[in-house]
Amino acid sequence: MDRKQLREAMLALLEKDQVLYEDLDLMYYSYDSSFLTKTERLYPDVVVLPRSTEQVQAIMRLAYEHGIPVTPRGAGTGETGGGVALHGGIVMDLASWDDIVEVDVPNMQVVVRPGVVHADLNDHLAQYNLFFPPDPGSSKMCTIGGMVANNASGLRAVKYGCTEQYVLGLEVVLPDGEVIVTGGVRSKAIKNVSGLNLTKLFVGSEGVLGVITRIRLRCWPRPKARGIVMAVFPALDDAPATVLEVYQAGILPSGIEILDQSAIRAVNQFKPEIALPEAEAILLFEVDGNPASVDWEGTTIREIASRRASQVEWATDPARMAALWEGRSVTATAAARVRADGSRVFAGEDISVPLSRVAETLRRIRELGQQYGIPVVNYGHIGDGNVHTAPVIDPEDPAEVEQVNRLVHDIHLLAVELEGSTTGEHGVGAVRRPYAELEHGGAVKVMQAIKQALDPRGIMNPGKLF
Ligand SMILES: Cc1cc2nc3c(=O)[nH]c(=O)nc-3n(C[C@H](O)[C@H](O)[C@H](O)COP(=O)(O)OP(=O)(O)OC[C@H]3O[C@@H](n4cnc5c(N)ncnc54)[C@H](O)[C@@H]3O)c2cc1C
Helix, strand or coil: CCHHHHHHHHHHHCCHHHEECCHHHHHHCCCCCCCHHHHCCCCCCEEECCCCHHHHHHHHHHHHHHCCCEEEECCCCCCCCCCCCCCCCEEEECCCCCCEEEEECCCCEEEECCCCEHHHHHHHHHHHCEECCCCCCCCCCCEHHHHHHHCCCCCCHHHHCCHHHHEEEEEEECCCCCEEECCCCCCCCCCCCCCCCHHHHHCCCCCCCCEEEEEEEECEECCCEEEEEEEEECCCCHHHHHHHHHHHCCCCCCEEEEEEHHHHHHHHHHCHHHCCCCCCEEEEEEEEECHHHHHHHHHHHHHHHHCCCCEEEEECCHHHHHHHHHHHHCHHHHHHCCCCCCEECCCCCCCECCHHHHHHHHHHHHHHHHHHCCCEEEEEEHHHCEEEEEEEECCCCHHHHHHHHHHHHHHHHHHHHCCCECCCCCCCCCCCHHHHHHHHCCHHHHHHHHHHHHCCCCCECCCCCC
């Protein structure tokens, strides 16, 4: 089937406004937020915007029959090339299918279609005093479908975990067009151990096993109070040591963020009025819950941090909390500005390592940056060892692009060497695929066997994961 026939076949299945094929439209879908798509444009042959399970089924049946690749896509905020078509074919944009189907307040769950934006869902749930806890930085853009497909999380994962913990069931259209429901076809149960856990299989499957068309999520009651501790450390190793002592005091903060010296300097250069103290590291602890427990946890963390920190502050006043958090909230933007002619590279950007090796990781990344002559800004979710690395280069300079690709490769190898993972949040997509065997060994064969069983023609998001 050539491109023109494919476009006509899609127009026969869908309304005119659900099929895109003009060059400008295809260009829009040729990138996501990855560095890969800054250097290489990957065009689909056609883009479809289905808005029902039946439409997704019809598209998949046709694609399956003709062996046409299909790449599901949400908002395209992924950092790994996951939502772009490596081998042409169909990009299936699910972002406009954004119904909140049901909020089941007594059963603490919500049913949504894949295109609902994360922040919109939480705005809607607020009236019921509920929330869906994972909190990616892309909250105002990314879709729930994309979050499930990538098992997304955020800075509160230390207490609330990743998306997988909240997915109770899914409707999935398989590559041949068949529909299945995981987690029980009629179930509204929160607890369910019946059968193989297919829900977990599809969470984090990055679009290689099927199209997620309906999601049943568990919600949690909203915490009533919140507070922030900021602690400044002259010695880097004192930061993880303090985190460990906070855990050993029986406290599980809702967020523990680190800014190392590179991030502190980047923030101060970007917004001098924030005036973060010069130090090897700054930690920000967020605690949430009921007012009495928040107060006890905050004051206890302040006392523990004071043993090593040169400066500590504990705040519950909203304006003061926002001021303490401001440095962290501008870090990503500040990182991109450390070089006037530079641009931040989203690659090797979210390795995760054991907590006991965070300080070593930050030092080794600093050394790698020096070795390759590339400024690197480090920050991240120290509470779960998820380090965000921001190399800054001139992306128009091929020599710098080559150097940064080497740097990023070494960062990925470092993560595995230090008993961690090449990705704690953003997933594998196209860019971390080369590390699959290094990270998972023989388990990759089992992943491939599952893929082969569900997608024998290899049409679902080919070229991703393994
Ligand atoms: C500024 C910024 C901040 C970010 N912060 C975080 C963060 O804190 N934590 C984090 O985890 N991530 C973060 N990300 C990465 C990204 O936002 C998440 O991975 C998000 O879950 C992707 O959602 P999306 O809707 O944009 O999906 P897309 O990028 O469109 O797709 C991502 C993957 O999911 C697949 N997919 C999408 N929808 C479906 C579906 N319905 N069925 C099957 N497969 C599907 C795609 O094929 C692709 O492989 C950030 C990105 C940016 C740009």
